[in-house]
Amino acid sequence: xxxxxxxxxxxxxxxxxxxxxxxxxxxxxxxxxxxxxxxxxxxxxxxxxxxxxxxxxxxxxxxxxxxxxxxxxxxxxxxxxxxxxxxxxxxxxxxxxxxxxxxxxxxxxxxxxxxxxxxxxxxxxxxxxxxxxxxxxxxxxxxxxxxxxxxxxxxxxxxxxxxxxxxxxxxxxxxxxxxxxxxxxxxxxxxxxxxxxxxxxxxxxxxxxxxxxxxxxxxxxxxxxxxxxxxxxxxxxxxxxxxxxxxxxxxxxxxxxxxxxxxxxxxxxxxxxxxxxxxxxxxxxxxxxxxxxxxxxxxxxxxxxxxxxxxxxxxxxxx
Amino acid sequence: xxxxxxxxxxxxxxxxxxxxxxxxxxxxxxxxxxxxxxxxxxxxxxxxxxxxxxxxxxxxxxxxxxxxxxxxxxxxxxxxxxxxxxxxxxxxxxxxxxxxxxxxxxxxxxxxxxxxxxxxxxxxxxxxxxxxxxxxxxxxxxxxxxxxxxxxxxxxxxxxxxxxxxxxxxxxxxxxxxxxxxxxxxxxxxxxxxxxxxxxxxxxxxxxxxxxxxxxxxxxxxxxxxxxxxxxxxxxxxxxxxxxxxxxxxxxxxxxxxxxxxxxxxxxxxxxxxxxxxxxxxxxxxxxxxxxxxxxxxxxxxxxxxxxxxxxxxxxxxx
Numbered sequence: 001x002x003x004x005x006x007x008x009x010x011x012x013x014x015x016x017x018x019x020x021x022x023x024x025x026x027x028x029x030x031x032x033x034x035x036x037x038x039x040x041x042x043x044x045x046x047x048x049x050x051x052x053x054x055x056x057x058x059x060x061x062x063x064x065x066x067x068x069x070x071x072x073x074x075x076x077x078x079x080x081x082x083x084x085x086x087x088x089x090x091x092x093x094x095x096x097x098x099x100x101x102x103x104x105x106x107x108x109x110x111x112x113x114x115x116x117x118x119x120x121x122x123x124x125x126x127x128x129x130x131x132x133x134x135x136x137x138x139x140x141x142x143x144x145x146x147x148x149x150x151x152x153x154x155x156x157x158x159x160x161x162x163x164x165x166x167x168x169x170x171x172x173x174x175x176x177x178x179x180x181x182x183x184x185x186x187x188x189x190x191x192x193x194x195x196x197x198x199x200x201x202x203x204x205x206x207x208x209x210x211x212x213x214x215x216x217x218x219x220x221x222x223x224x225x226x227x228x229x230x231x232x233x234x235x236x237x238x239x240x241x242x243x244x245x246x247x248x249x250x251x252x253x254x255x256x257x258x259x260x261x262x263x264x265x266x267x268x269x270x271x272x273x274x275x276x277x278x279x280x281x282x283x284x285x286x287x288x289x290x291x292x293x294x295x296x297x298x299x300x301x302x303x304x305x306x307x308x309x310x311x312x313x314x315x316x317x318x319x
Numbered sequence: 320x321x322x323x324x325x326x327x328x329x330x331x332x333x334x335x336x337x338x339x340x341x342x343x344x345x346x347x348x349x350x351x352x353x354x355x356x357x358x359x360x361x362x363x364x365x366x367x368x369x370x371x372x373x374x375x376x377x378x379x380x381x382x383x384x385x386x387x388x389x390x391x392x393x394x395x396x397x398x399x400x401x402x403x404x405x406x407x408x409x410x411x412x413x414x415x416x417x418x419x420x421x422x423x424x425x426x427x428x429x430x431x432x433x434x435x436x437x438x439x440x441x442x443x444x445x446x447x448x449x450x451x452x453x454x455x456x457x458x459x460x461x462x463x464x465x466x467x468x469x470x471x472x473x474x475x476x477x478x479x480x481x482x483x484x485x486x487x488x489x490x491x492x493x494x495x496x497x498x499x500x501x502x503x504x505x506x507x508x509x510x511x512x513x514x515x516x517x518x519x520x521x522x523x524x525x526x527x528x529x530x531x532x533x534x535x536x537x538x539x540x541x542x543x544x545x546x547x548x549x550x551x552x553x554x555x556x557x558x559x560x561x562x563x564x565x566x567x568x569x570x571x572x573x574x575x576x577x578x579x580x581x582x583x584x585x586x587x588x589x590x591x592x593x594x595x596x597x598x599x600x601x602x603x604x605x606x607x608x609x610x611x612x613x614x615x616x617x618x619x620x621x622x623x624x625x626x627x628x629x630x631x632x633x634x635x636x637x638x
Contacts, residue, residue: 127456127461127462130452130453130456130457131453133449133452133453134449134450134452134453137446137449138449142446142467143446143465143466143467143468143469143470144465144467145464145465145466145486145547146462146463146464146465146470146471146486147462147464147486147547148461148462148463149462150462151462151465151470152465152547163570165490165546167464167465167466167486167487167547168486168487168488168489168490168546168547168549168550169487169489169490169491170487170488170489170490170491170552171484171487171488171489172488172489172550172552218631219613219629219630219631219632220613220629220630220631221620221627221628221629221630222615222627222628222629222630223625223627223628224627227484227487228464228466228471228486228487230487231487231491233489233491233552251482269621272621273620273621273622274618274619274620274621275618275619275620275621275622275627275629276620276621276622278616278618278629278631279629279631282631282632291632292611292632293632294538294539294613296541297597299593299594299597300593300594301540301592301593301594301595302588302591302592302593302594302595303592303594303595306542308540308541308542308543308594309540309541309542310538310539310540310541310594310597310598311538311539311540311541312537312538312539312597312598312601313538313601313610313611313612313632
């Protein structure tokens, strides 16, 4: 099991702290509604207009604690929200569009945040403002993560090691063991060049394209240093087909069929491959009710008032 | 279960395609050694000097198919590697340092790749070359992901929807149910502001700080739209303490103790919280051998020749 930066509590930490980011682009009223809809308490509401944050178009005076940095002219502070960890989340939709204005606002804001003992600074820069990225990086910001449409930069102020959470660490894949009532398995051959030629496999990846219903999670594989040097978990799930028709995505799949189980497991590849062998054994055992696996239960947690899925073996053995 | 962009095969796809990226910064010989050590076949070796890729310092003539784009002067192509998916991986360590040189090299390379029917272009830009980021974005590149030290940009050439894998989708957390032979549970109170006050919980997050050995994975919670609007999985593991001494990380933990099981589960919070209740029930059942959970088995897969962990219930019920 990998050591992880987040845990149950810290997941909620993220939920509260970072769920806010996308809303920053909403109007204040919508913003607040979204908060309420997420059931967050008042301490989560944005602090614009409070503390050190100056509203642009509002008071343009430079606060005393940083006036020494910009003598003789007024510089606007970047609009930002406090987070619950003595950190600051800069509002990506209120960034000065001019590079010079951004550079000076960033500098005075950073000085102010340092004087106020802030810790982690979150600066999201949208695609259309890419010219501001080099300015922030040269000011000492670091890349945190990026998605189509934006890059997230961070700045850690304290002199002890950065405690900000890392970006997501894992790719999650799904493999589907789908058997019909004729003991035929849904088998595919992939176009993926790295797949072993001439091996019929269970479908993996875009499992939502397979018209099935989820029964249970049978096993999962955990591997490190795969895509982007991150980790990877493949959940193997037992599924029931809702239809016998097979629709092939010919960009990824060269062939697909309902294959008798004995033929499927009889392929030399599965005799030779430790990993696949174990997976198939568990799937067959699960199909024959000799193996429980984990079932999904939708439950609500008081910790965030939200509903999520807990996967566990719901067959307890007698005491 | 989430629909996922990667599957078993596609994980290996990534492994082969993207495991290469970090090596690009190594010397050719080391580069090749690393390939061999990863057991990749010759088709995975870099194609520098083959096909459309010109070596800088080598032939500076502009290839005929793009000469029209840069009449009258020679432009170097960006150094790049083919990938196995008709894509191109640009060498981040051979990028022109001047913005102008990069802009023109990128433009002619892009034109050449389009003419040659390439699909996905991977452009990794290191922190120190941040000035090149706006140039690439304005050329039509998109953010893919970022880590401290670099940002990865992509460009999808075909006129059908982008088939490049997304960046990692999940944060992974770990919760540890640690019981000693006096039926005392390792319980902590966290400083995390979002945690419920006065509730003693199992330690979560930096589980590697707890001096234990892993027994089994009991259950996991899957939630969406948490940190960075990504998903989150918390694996609850049963662990055996290797020591009774408790060392507190006072940045995150306000208190920790060995708490009698009946006191721990008797806390009102666990009576009221569906999710936590189920998790604790499963942990206690597992401790009393009434629940199997998933055990980790290190196995090798022929698909990539690598060893990884398969988690499954290794107690099969009789036929």
